[in-house]
Amino acid sequence: MRYVSTRGGMPPARFGDILLEGLAPDGGLAMPQQWPQVSAADLEAWRGLRYADLAFEIVSRFVDDIAPDTLRAMLRSVYTEAVFGSADITPVSMLESGLHLLHLSNGPTLAFKDIAMQLLGALFEHALARDGRELNILGATSGDTGSAAEYAMRGRRGVRVFMLSPAGRMSPFQTAQMFSLTDANIFNFAVDGVFDDCQDMVKAVSADLAFKRRLAIGTVNSINWARLLAQVVYYFKAWLAVTTGPGQRVSFTVPSGNFGNVCAGHAARQMGLPIARLVVATNENDVLDEFFRTGRYRVRHGADVHQTSSPSMDISKASNFERFVFDLVGRDAARTAALWREVDAAGGFDLGGTADFARVDRDFGFVSGASTHADRLATIRRVYRDFGVIVDTHTADGLKVAQPWREPGVPMVCLETAKPAKFAATIREALGFEPPAPPGWEDLTARPLRFASIGTDVDALKARIATAAGVTLPA
Numbered sequence: 441m442r443y444v445s446t447r448g449g450m451p452p453a454r455f456g457d458i459l460l461e462g463l464a465p466d467g468g469l470a471m472p473q474q475w476p477q478v479s480a481a482d483l484e485a486w487r488g489l490r491y492a493d494l495a496f497e498i499v500s501r502f503v504d505d506i507a508p509d510t511l512r513a514m515l516r517s518v519y520t521e522a523v524f525g526s527a528d529i530t531p532v533s534m535l536e537s538g539l540h541l542l543h544l545s546n547g548p549t550l551a552f553k554d555i556a557m558q559l560l561g562a563l564f565e566h567a568l569a570r571d572g573r574e575l576n577i578l579g580a581t582s583g584d585t586g587s588a589a590e591y592a593m594r595g596r597r598g599v600r601v602f603m604l605s606p607a608g609r610m611s612p613f614q615t616a617q618m619f620s621l622t623d624a625n626i627f628n629f630a631v632d633g634v635f636d637d638c639q640d641m642v643k644a645v646s647a648d649l650a651f652k653r654r655l656a657i658g659t660v661n662s663i664n665w666a667r668l669l670a671q672v673v674y675y676f677k678a679w680l681a682v683t684t685g686p687g688q689r690v691s692f693t694v695p696s697g698n699f700g701n702v703c704a705g706h707a708a709r710q711m712g713l714p715i716a717r718l719v720v721a722t723n724e725n726d727v728l729d730e731f732f733r734t735g736r737y738r739v740r741h742g743a744d745v746h747q748t749s750s751p752s753m754d755i756s757k758a759s760n761f762e763r764f765v766f767d768l769v770g771r772d773a774a775r776t777a778a779l780w781r782e783v784d785a786a787g788g789f790d791l792g793g794t795a796d797f798a799r800v801d802r803d804f805g806f807v808s809g810a811s812t813h814a815d816r817l818a819t820i821r822r823v824y825r826d827f828g829v830i831v832d833t834h835t836a837d838g839l840k841v842a843q844p845w846r847e848p849g850v851p852m853v854c855l856e857t858a859k860p861a862k863f864a865a866t867i868r869e870a871l872g873f874e875p876p877a878p879p880g881w882e883d884l885t886a887r888p889l890r891f892a893s894i895g896t897d898v899d900a901l902k903a904r905i906a907t908a909a910g911v912t913l914p915a
């Protein structure tokens with residue numbers, strides 16, 4: 441298996457070459473040269489597999505530069521009942537006939553990002569040890585991503601994590617979850633500023649190429665191919681859970697922000713998994729819903745991004761969307777590059793009325809819908825009343841948007857992306873009470889916190905990173 445860039449400017453690369461990278465050198469995103477195919481017989485043979493071994497069957501089709509035994513052992517060490525709370529890792533429950541929840545939030549930080557990030561931790565450790573390298577991951581977070589990264593990298597050899605977050609602006613639960621970590625390779629910085637200040641500091645450090653190279657600064661953002669690959673597995677797991685035989689079709693609804701999660705569903709469908717529809721659910725930040733309804737992709741300006749009660753979907757653009765468009769335009773890299781030049785120059789593009797856009801639903805099964813704060817509250821109430829289940833705000837967006845796309849005979853699987861305890865204030869608004877803390881988290885807000893308060897001075901941040909990494913900077 442080789443990987444190419446969506447913009448055509450990268451020589452075919454192996455998995456190990458793109459693992460630690462962000463954007464391809466030409467500004468595009470890495471994609472497998474072709475989608476490996478899975479037959480109906482393969483699927484039937486996989487029905488009895490445990491999660492880690494199912495993951496091996498899928499991941500090994502994309503990774504041929506890690507020894508199979510090593511890869512299998514790695515997957516078995518990551519996808520354990522101890523880490524994910526159940527032997528199923530991603531269990532499926534039924535709300536009513538034809539409507540299912542795929543539970544992705546049973547990992548260490550109670551959000552679906554754990555599933556990919558935990559594997560990334562193992563892959564990074566393996567690659568760095570093999571090459572005798574170290575990596576200093578620098579990131580900015582307003583909540584879920586930073587937390588998932590820290591829990592995945594804690595205690596791993598060769599990796600340090602430096603995570604900036606806006607002081608006093610994360611939920612008490614998210615703050616305690618991150619700042620209570622005491623591992624020597626995890627560094628939390630509470631920045632006296634807002635999230636954008638944190639992100640600007642990360643950009644400023646990365647823009648200093650000499651420093652970046654000297655300190656081996658890396659990221660773990662959502663465009664990382666390995667994260668997407670890890671997420672393909674649970675679409676197969678869910679299909680196996682709700683079907684009984686070959687060829688049965690299943691639809692999925694995915695609460696979407698950066699298009700990473702639903703892009704993994706697209707990968708599964710391209711590999712031959714019998715998926716009827718992939719329903720993209722957005723909140724008030726409806727960049728993706730607008731595209732899938734009209735063909736117009738329009739990046740929002742910072743001021744036009746709504747702060748919502750499903751904050752992990754508050755995006756101005758969808759960073760993984762280019763991967764789907766590459767497939768949509770028949771893998772024409774020149775065309776994809778031209779479309780993203782339009783994004784840079786004019787803030788977007790319009791495929792409405794084109795032959796390509798006609799394929800979105802017909803050939804790729806994509807449809808969409810958007811949800812509002814009022815919809816979230818109503819859905820949380822309805823699901824609690826009808827099924828006795830408390831869902832978080834992002835999952836509620838999915839359940840709302842899924843409703844009109846349900847078809848007789850085609851199970852609809854909605855992806856549960858976070859635990860409601862992370863968004864307790866909105867649950868209280870909907871139900872009048874806060875959800876109980878999940879098992880193991882009852883004492884969270886009483887744990888001692890370890891973090892450093894810093895200002896927005898970039899040189900001071902660089903000095904702290906260098907000290908922690910044991911590197912002396914030139915004066």
Ligand SMILES: *Cc1c(COP(=O)(O)O)cnc(C)c1O
Nearest residue numbers: 696697698699700701752857858
């Ligand atoms: C990250 C996140 C999303 C959005 O996922 P994408 O892969 O960015 O589309 C949805 N829900 C929750 C809870 C998240 O943390």
